[in-house]
Amino acid sequence: MNRTFRFYKTEEQKWFVDLPEWTKSVVDLEMVEGADTMLDKVSGNKNECYLKMSDEPIKGADRMKLVKDRTNCQLGGGDYIMETYKGKAFNHKLWLCSVTESVFGDLPEVIYVDYPVKSDQKD
Template identity: 55%
Template sequence: MERAIRFYKNAKGQWYADIPEWNGDLEDLQMVEGADTLLEWVSKSKEECTLLMADNRIEDAEILTLIYARETNLGGGGDYILETFQGDFKNHKLWLCNVTEFVFKQLPEKIYFKEA
């Protein structure tokens, strides 16, 4: 599955995913615990960016690898690692909440992404 997702900063500088079909709380779409840092890198500190994301390999994509699936009482979703970004070693850990499962219909072992 491939999907372009827009991410944007609110007036407080907090990152959110723009997923129109999400019926949950807006807070569920906030990017925290390292995902916000990744979006700063991708956007080069701009106010928004759009990422093409997939659970299958896409050409010239960066790769997030699942290292731990969290139980619901720990926030659900999964902890991922980004070993490299744009050719630089990062070893950056981040959390993607259960909205990831909503988007992909599962918690992917790998998420491929690049700017759309």
């Protein structure tokens, strides 16, 4: 799976992933437990950003490595470490909920992250 996702921050300062195909509660799409602060960083503290994410290697991409699988726990999803940000050491801990499993079809051992520049966004 290789897809570009839009993330947006609400007036309440909560981050969400934009998944138009999601039919369950929008609350499930909130980015929390470190994913929110990672998005603050990659967005440059703006209210929107785009991330190209893949379970297949992307040349020059950063990596989020699975460190704890929570699929058999109440929370679901998994704990990840974002090892680098734009090639520099970052080692940021974050939790990605079970929506990750729906998007990828499973819980990837590694998620590759790249930062496409949209026409309305500067790098």
